[in-house]
Amino acid sequence: MPSEEGAPFEDEVVEVPVDGNLDLHLFHPRDVKDLVTEYLWACRQRGILDVRIIHGKGTGALRRTVHALLPKLPEVESFQSASEADGGWGATWVRLKAG
Template sequence: MADAHPHPDDDAPPVRIPIDGVLDLHTFRPSEVKDLVPDYLAACRERGIASVRIIHGKGTGALRDTVHAVLRRTPGVLGFAVADAGGGGWGATIVDLVPREKQATPLRASTPRPLL
């Protein structure tokens, strides 16, 4: 589980979010999404969860657009799409994550090869 503050101005203690592949954004403010989504996805990858459902609701689509913008620039995201009708339709997004073991490793400094 991860700690999150659904409303940081409140004096309430942080809420424990289960890292189970489903993130419901209904209890969070839109301003929190930009940090929350990448952190949650990183926690899922650490646990070997390769597919995540983010529930953003249907509404006007503004939160969905924000989530999609965040996903486009989040490392470790293989792809994403609006969920099918059984998964929430356009009120949810399914995210496919790069498996943890497939993550690119940093290049190591090596001795240059002699030119032939």
């Protein structure tokens, strides 16, 4: 059962479908770096090279965390804010290198 804020409890396991869309609203901010890194790796393993990370608009803290992490990951070819139809600045499109 999720906490009042909608995030999972400490010991709750959340299954994340590897479908090219990662919604960070369900996770604690402290887990974002590891989650994004592992998710992008899993997408690349499945041949999913275009990935949308939904971080929300809010204060922009999650967006800044994601944007600071992406250039450090060798599998990331490029990234950009989503179009308004895909979430605007509340989401980021990531292009992964074929591997």
